[in-house]
Amino acid sequence: MLRAIAITKRFGRTLALDRVDFEARPGEIHALVGENGAGKTTLMNVLAGSLAPDNGEAMLDDVPLQAGSPRAALEAGIAAVHQSPMLFERMTWEENLALGGFDTGTELLDLADVAARARTLAANLGFDLPPAGTTVENRSVAERVRLEVLRALSFNPRVLILDEPTSVLAPSQLTAFLDLLRNLRGEGRIVVLITHKLAEAIAVADRITVLRRGRVVARTTPAETTEEKLAGLMIGELVTQPARPATANPGAPVLQIENLTLDDRTGRKILDQLSFCVAAGEVAGIAGVDGNGQTELVELLAGVRKPSGGQIASSGAMAVIPQNRDLDGLILDMRLWENLILARPLRQQVTSRGWLNTARAIDLSRNLIERFRIRAPGPDTIAGALSGGNRQRLEVARAIASRPQVIVAHNICRGLDLGATAEVHRTILDFAASGGAVLLISSDLDELLAICGRLLIISSGKIRETSPGDRDPERLGLLMAGARD
Template sequence: MAASPVLELRGITKQFPGVLANDHIDLDLKRGEVHALLGENGAGKSTLMNILYGLYRPDEGEISVNGKPVTFSSAKDAIAQGIGMVHQHFMLIPVMTVAENIVLGAEPTGAGIMLDYGAARERVREIARTFGFQVDPDARVENITVGQQQRVEILKALYRRADILILDEPTAVLTPQEATELFGILRSLKAEGMSVIFISHKLNEVLDIADRISVLRRGKKIDTVPRAGVTEEGLARMMVGRDVLLRVEKPPASVGDPLLEIHDLHVLDDRDIAKVRGVSLQVRAGEILGIAGVDGNGQTELVEAVTGLRTSSSGTIAVAGKTMPRHAHSRAMLDAGTGHIPEDRQRRGLVLEFSLAENIALHDYCYPPDSEHGWLFPRRLIQHARRLIKDFDVRGGGPTTRAGALSGGNQQKVVVAREVDRNPKVLVAAQPTRGLDVGAIEYVHRRLVTERDEGRAILLVSLELEEILSLSDRILVMFEGQIVGEYPPTATEEELGLAMIGAGKEHAA
């Protein structure tokens, strides 16, 4: 590998109102390496990459490509210098084919103004062959999987002759299998002499794929280290700035009576498609039951049915021994003693325009002391919020701060605080750490274990196998709306992964 850097950033500084997003950051990228950019949410990774991709202009500092200083005033300039970017949210047009999406904006024109679609398709095939992609150029984007869509995005960059590829949290949307495939692709790109900047906050995958790792914290680069010789703990310390417990330490569960009993539950989604097909399970006091599965196999509908947000089509749900009516609204479920950390805290869990105090009152605003006879007491809301903010160490605002102004981790803390403080018998936690950084994940995990030990029955639904494995006392795998197996927490990721795609051996439930 050539030692001279293909890309060099010197002293990049970017100031946003009130925030120094990038503070004199130096970074270099060698030919044929995967360079991971690691940092917590808000550490300045995306800002730095947007500067590199021409979306922002730095206040200070310079960028050179192949030793030549460059200035980018738009993404176009960056593309011209061979830089391609794959965003977290894909920028594809669903109704167009793969090839059409790839050539969009850089259409080859044959004679005159006519689009030479044949030539475009041929080049797409050629590039895909070179790098070992499995993509059908004529498939419509809306019909292919998320993993394939991501490959289309990468192809798009390669089609524009990029030799530097920036991937912004690429595994956030992938299944473990797809992530593995992606890493395969990255390795073949590397072998072809491409350079990759890999942005992530997940330690294990950074260690899996990167050659060198740069860690950002609060807008500053902490260090750049080679892969060899670093540990997850060491990286976590650099990211968070203190020691982080990566493994959840939990005492053995002392299990009590079943608090959540589900029997032969069937649930339809909005399009009347059966998503939950005959699920039966029990969660007992003092245990965490983990549900693993690939996204879209009915977990969301199961959680919504259990929390009264969706009416089941048949089957029964009993909370603390009391069978709930089939049409029980969320209010009835709440009152029966169900707490819910929803999978999407911004759409479900919080009213972002509400203050923290108002959000904390979201379930109990209609009961004393929050209100009496329909009269609301904002002062009592604030007092309550002040206590929870202190107890749960919510940072970034007080009781009257808008929830939307908080960082994701602190928003999640507010949600957890609210649910736990209601003292529920059953706590349903759906992807409780999605989008959170290491420090916040640690907090949520510890808290869930604490709540377990308080004697609550916890139903944990997560797409992160590691999370399921480290927290659960028992694990159920859900596939196509059914429970396809029960596993002990000692099961391996491979075992679960196979079960998740319907290939596992049936275990006795």
């Protein structure tokens, strides 16, 4: 049995875990749910040896685990898959996996053998691996997470801890992944599933533990609870999703894409003549399985890449919220107020004749932290000390406060709990209601159906618009996966 006994952990003035008890049994899927900042990831890091608790201890089969030692936890049979992939960006995916349990232990490393065994395991999980020799920096977030899962399973662990593993999976991939978890349970392993998707927890878990503000507030089973009850336990209040306007009256086009094309070095088309527009006052969505050109489209809109052909025209300022908040969105070693004024419009508010007024910058940031309900001690907090969800709120706050005419958001709610997701959706809808244009790119079809008026599908670098009445999740999920009419 995996046990956490009276675990307490502080980060400065923030009490992340307050005497938390937790246990998971062999042959069990145990879901750990809670809002952003509830302490779920901190508890996972204690169990996996990445963090040493201030008080309490973790045990496996009544044997204490060495505190703060990932190697000791791994040797004991505990492997973890983190929400933000921890891979070497400039190395190939084969080299990254060779650093895990795929290593043959011989003097000469056989990357071809590593790749062959990894492809076999990936096929059993229901997905493909990238072309040989591809570096991780050129892969999508979804592909990075899959590589993390493979690396963790390569150690043949007795305990597998997964932090939001399904947040980047398309509907067509979800069933196979949940079946994988059930297979692992059938082998007698302990699976700890950290998730914000309560329907998922109820569908696959044997038991559910709820954390709120660093404390265990409930232990239950799927038979004893509902999504609504779990949401109330997580947040302490009823979560109401903002309603999508029944009728949309968009204004003039603000963002126009015409025959946009992007080729790779070999001439293969990553994006193939995309043409669409986004009007003032609307939220337009692009649905697709990660790796079909979404990341490259966002990079083109942000100006990071140059297109091979076609045009991008915007009648106003544009703010881009990338999907990888830790790598592309924020500088984690900088303070919150420093991250916020990286946006030029906000920086201009607190500078005069080229001189930065630090006091004004801190006051501005304090107001934004309060307005967007970012859970942090204050503007001087280091961004890396925030939970994943609060980092995402920081990105959204910076984008909205910059007062753009267009917001391009990529997987904006990945890793957010129900309350935070509702807040972000409400903020996006309010922005559109005030005349702004929103392009929401997401692999979460439920999210797109909830708030988007117009929906486009991207697959293999090509895009198509669905009819206004086409809201069937099964059909749309098949189109995302590349199916034709």
